[in-house]
Amino acid sequence: MSSIVVPGQVITAEGGFLRGHGTYIQESEDGGEPQLIACVAGVVERVNKLISVRPVKSRYIGEVGDLVVGRVTEVGGKRWKVDVGGHQDAILMLSSVNLPGGAQRKRTYEDQLQMRTFFKENDLISAEVQQIQQDGSIVLHTRSLKYGKLENGQLLRVPQVLVKRLKQHFITLAPPIGVDVVLGTNGRVWITRAMPAEWTGGTSEGADMDTNVLTSKAETLMQLRRLHAETPILRDERERICRVRNAVVTLQHAFALITPDAIAAVYARSVEAGMAAKDMLQAEALASLMPQLDN
Amino acid sequence: MLNCYTPRRAPPAAVAVEEQTSADSSRKRPEHRGDGRKASELRRVYLDLGVVSQASGSAYLELDHTKVICAVYGPHAQSMDTAFSEEGQLKCDLRMAPFAQPKRSEVRGQTDEERELSATLQQALEASVRLDLLTKTAVDVYVTVLAADGGVLGAAITCASLALANASIELFDLVAACTAACADGQVLLDPTAQEEAAAGGSVLVAVMPSSREVTQWRQRGRLPSAQAAAAVELCMDGCAGVATMMRARLLAQVDK
Structure with missing residues (x-):
């Protein structure tokens, strides 16, 4: 059961509940059971005895x-x-x-x-x-x-509830997309082009031959980063980054969780529909791209 | 038809105001006030949330021709120029738009009246905010009065409380505020500027509606004690009405 409350509203006057986030306890004036009261506007969540209110x-x-x-x-x-x-x-x-x-x-x-x-x-x-x-x-x-x-990418801010904790937050979307996404749990999403395979493939051999593996690894990675930051992003790469960005915005509009699979699905759907990246956020386009909630 | 927006006619011009006040005093106890309300009737309330996109929370409130907008920023780290406090700080800033009153104000910066209103606003809100949870942080509340036609402070308090709730700042309770003016031995709820000017005294009450705790009580002018008591009672009823609308608006926002 979930219900919506506003600050000051009594959630329950029964005893034996634990106070979670977004709630406080007030002793009742007539000496009865203490009341549990909401202090933010949001949805009541119960986990066994723990009651908390999750704000939007x-x-x-x-x-x-x-x-x-x-x-x-x-x-x-x-x-x-x-x-x-x-x-x-x-x-x-x-x-x-x-x-x-x-x-x-x-x-x-x-x-x-x-x-x-x-x-x-x-x-x-x-x-x-x-x-x-x-x-x-x-x-x-x-x-x-x-x-x-x-460096050399795009930042996007989304409601932080949409970014759940995952096994992996540094995501590389598979080659046809070829875009790196960093999903910050604080609701900030960083989108940039993925490292081209030929860069990483070429340098990793050199690293293995080195005696001080750790140091050289750090150095090569730094070099790669610098190379990545300094190499201009080409037009088609920009378009792919833009499409990924708009896919995330689409998910945000649908208030759906932002996961690698969900981003890739919206991306694929937009490519199938033959949509230009810039048209993805128009009202009709959004409706057709929105993930279906029932599947 | 709760909380539904329909634009209203402009307030009557200054000449018409004078005529009306003289007409009112000739009839001892008019059944209805200038705008057709009963003595214990609120003006039409319109509320909106999330009107300022960059703010953490915001609200807009309209009591016919009194229009107030409020934006809340934070919680964020306390600025260096104020004394450090372990508990959270609530900073309120109320400003009248230059075009808020019939006569355009030419004053630069904050006037004394605005400073006083800001301080009262802060006192009214402070009791409702859980400052113990906002350690070492500050919350900024900016209120702009777009149009002042009586009951400005009450509107500002109500609007700011909604904006705080919209910003998901933890509150003990919402704060609803209401004004009542006493004129000709009659207590008028939610007076317009014209009624306020004609009144001998007025009372403002801000309450936390669930616990009925008063957070601010301001009285101006000369009032017989019986009338003052009646005005406070009327204000409490008015606040309960305002609070119902505030809750409904918040619930609708969360549901969306």
């Missing part, structure tokens, strides 16, 4: 291990502030980023002075939630080669 839109409340896409707002002494759409800006410590070349050492004063060479204000980055502090502020880290600066 909410700020991002992180969980450890989440992949997020955010924008650097401030470069501080030893940390970056990153806007991830939460209550407060998330914190990315200098000690929790990868140094160039994958070096493992203590961060020195020189590193502090060079923080802007890693990330500067208004850079987009992908990162993982390392820790949630007592007051709800989020601490990030980018200590993996897959995280870091995002």
Whole structure:
């Protein structure tokens, strides 16, 4: 059973329930059972004894291990502030980023002075939630080669409830599409062209021959990234990125979960219909592309 | 026909206003007020949500010719220029549009009246917001009065509360506010600017409707205690009416 409540509305006056998100308990004045009252407008959800209210839109409340896409707002002494759409800006410590070349050492004063060479204000980055502090502020880290600066692509913001936690958030849509999608759990989606196979194929052999595998891997990956960022995106690649973007927007309009399969399905349907990427968001086109809810 | 938008005629011109007030005082107790309402009748209320796309939450409220729009931003990190507080901060800013009143205002920046209204608005809302959950953050509430025809503060409080709810900020309860004016020994609910000007005193009450807790009570002018009590009672009834409409609008929004 699900019902909709508004702030101040009594959900239940029976005892024995646990207070979840979006609710509070008020002692009744006549000494009866305490009441459970909603404090946001949304849908009541019950899991056994736990009652919570899920609002339609909410700020991002992180969980450890989440992949997020955010924008650097401030470069501080030893940390970056990153806007991830939460209550407060998330914190990315200098000690929790990868140094160039994958070096493992203590961060020195020189590193502090060079923080802007890693990330500067208004850079987009992908990162993982390392820790949630007592007051709800989020601490990030980018200590993996897959995280870091995002360049040469397109950012899209969707309601965060539509991005569920998946096994894989870095998605490469199969070759006919050839587009990389980064699904941030904070509702930010990054879309860019996939690395061409000939780039990765050529360099990985060189990496294997090297003695210091880890270092060279980091270096080659960095080189690849730089190459990717510097190579202009061609017209047909742009069109594919645009089509993927519009496929995600279509899913957003239908309020359907944004998953790799769903994106690929909408993409395929639009290609089948012979639609140009720019026409996908017109009213009639949207209706025909919307995923059917019953299957 | 609840909450349905139909544009209304412009308010009567200044000359007509004078005639009407003199006519009103000659008849001791008119059955109906200038706009055909009974003494205890609210003006037609129109509510809308999500009217400002970039804001976290927003609302628009119309009481006939009083029109108010409110946008809520945040919660976000507290700015450096204010004293740091562990609990959440609620910042309210009310401004009258230059064209809000019949006479165009030429003042630059915020007037004293606007500052006072902002402070009262903040007091009225603060009690309803769960600031304990918004540690180290701030919420900004911006209210713009597009047209002022009486009951501006009440409209601003109601509208801002809806905008907060629309932004999914955790609230103990909604806040509904209502004004009543006393003129010629009669208590008039939700007065227009014309009625407010003619009245000897007025009362504003803001309540959290579920618990019937009063968050703001403002009284102006001279009022005999019996009349003041009657005005508060009338306001409470008016607030209950406004609250019903607020809830209905929020439910409709979530359902969509």
